[in-house]
Amino acid sequence: MKQTMIPYALERLAPAAMQQRADTFYELMNRRRTVRQFAPDPIPEGVLERAILTAGTAPSGAHKQPWHFCVVKDAVIKHQIREAAEHEERINYSGRFPDDWLEDLEIFGTDHVKAYLDIAPALIVVFKENYRLVDGDRKKNYYVNESVGIASGMLIAALHNAGLATLTHTPNPMAFLNEILDRPKNEVPILLMPVGYPAEDACVPDIHRKSLQEIMTIF
Ligand code: IYR
Numbered sequence: 085m086k087q088t089m090i091p092y093a094l095e096r097l098a099p100a101a102m103q104q105r106a107d108t109f110y111e112l113m114n115r116r117r118t119v120r121q122f123a124p125d126p127i128p129e130g131v132l133e134r135a136i137l138t139a140g141t142a143p144s145g146a147h148k149q150p151w152h153f154c155v156v157k158d159a160v161i162k163h164q165i166r167e168a169a170e171h172e173e174r175i176n177y178s179g180r181f182p183d184d185w186l187e188d189l190e191i192f193g194t195d196h197v198k199a200y201l202d203i204a205p206a207l208i209v210v211f212k213e214n215y216r217l218v219d220g221d222r223k224k225n226y227y228v229n230e231s232v233g234i235a236s237g238m239l240i241a242a243l244h245n246a247g248l249a250t251l252t253h254t255p256n257p258m259a260f261l262n263e264i265l266d267r268p269k270n271e272v273p274i275l276l277m278p279v280g281y282p283a284e285d286a287c288v289p290d291i292h293r294k295s296l297q298e299i300m301t302i303f
Contacts, residue, residue: 112244112245113241113244114293115244116240116241116244117249117288118250118251118252118288119249119250119251119282119286119288120194120200120251120286120288121200121282121283121285121286121287122200122203122204122205122249122278122280122281122282122283122286123203123280123281123282123283123284124203124204124205124280125205125280125281126157126205127205127206127248127279127280131246131248132155132206132208132243132279134242134246135239135242135243135246135248136153136155136208136239138238138239138241138242139151139153139235139236139238139239139242140235141238142231142234142235142238143231143234144226144227144231144234144235145225145226145227145228145230145231146225146226148213148216148224148225148226148231149231150212150213150214150216150225150228150231150232151210151211151212151213151231151232151235152210152211152213152267152271153208153209153210153211153239154208154209154211154261154265154267155206155207155208156206156207156208156209156265157205157206159202161264161265162201162202162204162207163201163202164264165201165207165260165261165264165276166198166199166201166202168260168261168264169198169201169253169255169260169276170196170197170198170255171260172255172256172257172258172260173195173196173198173255174196176196176255176256177195177196178196191289192289198253198255200251200253200278201253201276201278203278203280203283204251204278204279204280205279205280206278206279206280207276207277207278207279208239208250208275208277208279209261209265209273209275209276209277210232210235210236210239210273210274210275210277211261211267211271211272211273211274212228212229212231212232212271212272212274213225213228213270213271214228214270214271214272215270216270217268217270222270229274232274233274236252236274236275239277240252240277243279247281248279248280248281249279249280249281249282249286250277250278250279251277251278252275252277253275253276253277253278254274254275254276255276258272258273258274258276259273261273261276
């Protein structure tokens with residue numbers, strides 16, 4: 085059965101207005117930084133929901149929308165997640181990560197202690213749905229990593245736009261999140277994201293972004 089088609093139009097902006105919007109959005113996004121120190125203050129009701137709806141507008145293979153987002157505000161569950169994440173990270177930092185990986189991380193001063201998992205007012209866990217279970221039958225999803233990666237990028241942008249900081253944390257392996265959050269086995273966690281306001285004394289590394297010349301080639 086064919087999908088019904090409906091008309092679609094995008095307002096054509098004048099070139100100057102287009103440039104203005106491109107500039108403004110770049111300036112906004114260029115102020116985004118990955119944060120590791122959060123304030124405990126709660127996030128106003130409804131903001132996370134809107135940001136997750138925004139993530140859900142991402143394109144996906146055959147429009148299967150192979151994602152699920154868990155929002156954890158409960159302090160007990162956050163702490164359970166912290167304990168499990170620190171358990172994995174302790175192993176990572178004490179030998180599971182190869183030496184070159186540890187060397188690349190050294191400048192950032194990260195270690196296995198993940199206090200932000202308790203402190204941030206919310207954790208968003210992004211799950212990819214590797215396949216769907218329809219009445220017990222396995223149904224295919226397509227380009228799952230790409231689709232969920234794009235949705236996650238849109239989520240980070242939406243949260244930043246709303247004035248919230250995030251950390252893209254990946255305490256590999258993350259299977260403990262299925263258990264704690266009671267998600268089915270067709271779902272795999274790809275991101276554990278603390279969300280909130282940066283702590284008043286939050287600092288970020290003085291890193292620089294690649295120039296346009298470095299990241300773009302025009303033909
Ligand atoms: N997940 C670990 C290690 C880590 C890995 C990368 I790649 C980073 O950019 C930062 C950290 C941790 O969160 O400590």
